[in-house]
Amino acid sequence: MGASRSRGGSNPRPPVGPGSGSGPGSGPPMGMPVQKAKDFKGTLRRLSAYLLPHRIPLLSMLVTAMLSTLFNIVSPKILGTATTKLFEGLMLKLRGVPGAGIDFTYISQILLLLAGLYGLSALFGYLQQYIMAGVAQKTVFALRQDVNEKLSRLPLQYFDSNAYGETLSRAVNDVDNISNTLSQSLTQLITSVVTILGIIIMMLTISPLMTLMLLLTLPLSVFVVKGIATRSQTHFMNQQKTLGELNGHIEEMYTGHPIVKAYGQEPQALGKFNEINEKLFDAGWRAQFISGIIMPLMMFINNIGYVLVCVVGGILVTRGSIQIGDVQAFIQYARQFSQPITQTANIANVIQSTIASAERVFELLDETEEIPEAAEAERITQPEGKVSFEKVKFSYKKDQPLIEDMDIDVQPGQTVAIVGPTGAGKTTLINLLMRFYEVDDGRITVDGVDIRRLVRGNLRSLFGMVLQDTWLFNGTIRENIAYGREGATEEAIIQAAQAANADHFIRTLPEGYDTILNEEASNISQGQKQLLTIARALLADPAILILDEATSSVDTRTEVLIQKAMGRLMKGRTSFVIAHRLSTIRDADLILVMNQGRVIEKGDHGQLLAKGGFYADLYNSQFATRSAQQKAG
Known part of the structure; x- marks a missing residue:
């Protein structure tokens, strides 16, 4: 019903740079700078705790991975026996040994x-992937659930002091990174380690000398x-940095495209794009070229190893030390x-990057939460709308007090306007009332009950x-209005829209109440958006209203409609109005004039004007400014 959502600041998924990928065995290319965790061991232990409930499936996965790899490893050795048998039969036949020939029966048995x-x-490999996919998704499901529940327990202060995009990146991108590693890289790591150990053992059973010759090439690799x-890492870092600059420039030029065109800045924007693009090309080319040298050099070193193996193997075969099939294996x-x-x-x-992602997620999970509900939290079932501030003190920073000894008494049904310059504390007052922030001292009551003793949801x-x-969210107009009350009927939705003066414009739309609003709700006007939010509030039928003047960016006719709708909405309800244009709150029962976190004046419009104080100066300055604008127009 209430809070406005950020239109900007959402952090898209990290850009995919050259050399990145998401398939098996993928990850940062060699030389690519990898994000590292500050506390690798501690984070790994904590992430392992999410895997502990799945100990038996994990053990099963380990066994299937070992069996799959084992059957794959022993196959070349067995194939070598068939090659030996084929070679021996062929040699005996060439020597003219009577009855000699190739034993195809033996060979066919080996092939079977x-x-x-x-x-x-393949079967055990399939089982390994199947088991691990289930474990990974269950683990990440639990982690996502913890993150979601944590976000619901975080105070507004956290969201005010942290970029939305950063929080979204931790909750979505970092969790996805953990999911991909658990489902793909972890099984590959186990398979690779078992394969390395298994191959070394099998090579040692064939020839320790040939194994030593091959292992000598490892230090060179x-x-x-x-x-x-090491050399390519610098270029990869430049590539990522420049890619970020390019993305930022494109996003800025795209979102501000009308302004760029209006001021004729297209050549400058294009010039800057070309400049950054050239830098990205240079850094990317160097990074890819240098890292691309790795594979040819590795192949060269491996080929040296193959030559040594073939030479030594050939010598051993001629001496009868090993069979020719063993050389093939x-x-x-x-x-x-x-x-x-x-x-x-x-x-x-990949694991380094994943542990770093896990650390970022755990940092979110460790954030300070809202103060827990009272042991015997109360509920107000039949609210009257009486609100009191009693000697309330509050500060965002302990050494910088904002509100001190505030006393306000609002009777049911009263309209209270809150006015004052920017930074006076108007929005802070509302945040305290909704218990988005906790007071440092004093108390706020609703119908005589301290709001700290109320269930937050009920408050x-x-x-x-x-x-x-x-x-407004992406969905139909009907769904957006019904957001105000769970289980709202079609009749109630239409009545709320009619009371908000929104029914007429809704019915003129091609799909009526079934019109789907896009993500930014940009397919309807600003005034129409505001009428829908009023309809939503009317449907909710709250006891207390909080109104932030909503007519500053609409035309005069729409402003009249909104004012009428807000008049219906406020009728019989306690209302707090944050006023920017003082002409709109002349009929308020009580006007609170705030400055530097204090209520410096209070009274109705006439009383405050008669005092000739801060409010009178503020009101007269707005009136004088408006008159000057009208004359100039």
């Missing part, structure tokens, strides 16, 4: 065995990758060996709000 092993590997990654293992190592390096970066249900910054 291999087919079975590969089938079992690490040296090359580390050297190139070893070459297969050598080709498989580099892939899991590269994957593990990439996944290590806020007593209020209806019509603000200058309208809040």
Whole structure:
């Protein structure tokens, strides 16, 4: 019903730069700067606590991952026996040994065995992914639920002091990053580690000497990758920085396109775009080129390893130390060996980034919450609308008091106008009344009950709000009006629209009450938006109203309609009106004049003018300004 929503500040998903991806084994390219957690171990333990309820599925996933990898690893060794048998039969036949030939029965049995092993590997791989997908989604579901519940418990102060986009990024992007890692990278990490260990064991069973020759190439690979990654990291950082500048410039030019055209700034805007785009091209080209050298160099080093393996293997075969099928199996293992190592390096970066995301989510979960409800919280079931401020003190910062010893007594049905210059504390008064902020001292009561003893939901249900910054969501006009009362009937919705002078314009729309408002509600005018918010408040039928003058940006005819609708809305209800144009609140029962957090004058319009004080000066200055504008017009 009430708060206005931010139109800007939402933080889109991080831009996808070159080299990024989301598939298995993807992650930041080598050399790409990775966001790191401040407390890796502590965050990892805390994230692990979300996985603990799924211990049995995780253990099952680990077993299936090991079996899938194991069946895959032993297959080259078994295939090598078939190659050996084929080679031996062929050699005996060439030598003219009577009855010699290729034992196709044996070979076909080996091939059938291999087919079975590969089938079992695929089956266990499928089970591994199936189990982990369930665990990941259940874990992230619990995390999202905690974040959502946390957001509902955070005080308004948190949202006032933190950018909406930053909070959305933690609640959406960071949680998605955790989800992707759990469902993809974690299983790949386990598979890669098991594969590396399994391949080393299998190679050692074939030939320790050949294994040593292959492992000698590893330090060279690490040296090359580390050297190139270090050089490319600077260019990746420049790329990301420039990409952010380009996105910011495009967003600014897009949202302010009419202004750019009105002032003829298209050439300047295009020139700046080209300048940033050139920088991005240069940084991106250098980053991709340098990081792209890694794979050719790795292939070169691996090929050196293959040559050594083939030479040594050939010598061993001629000496009868090993079978030729073992050399074939070893070459297969050598080709498989580099892939899991590269994957593990990439996944290590992904996990670093994921733990950093988890840390950001946990920082949100650790934010100070609203003061808990009273042990025996009360409810007001039949509100009258009496409101009192008794010696209220409040400050946003402890050393800078804003409101001191405020006393206000509002009777049921009264209209109270709150006026004063910008920063006087008008909105703060409303925030305290709605208990978005807690008072430092004193108390605020509604119908004689301290609002700190009321259930927050019950307290806020007593209020209806019509603000200058309208809040409408993406949905039909009917749904937007019905937002004011759960289970509202069609008749009640139409009656509320009629009372708000909104029914006529709604019926002129092609779809009537079924017209869908877009995300910004820009397919209706500002005045029509305001009439819908009034209809929503009328449908809610609150005991107390909070009105922020809503006619400052509409035409005169719409202003009259809004004023009439607000008059109906205020009838018989206690109303707090934040007034900007003093001419609109001359009929208020009580006018509170605020300055620097204090009520410096109070009374009705006539009494305050007669005093000739702050209010009189404010009113006369507005009147004089309006008269001058009319004469100039």
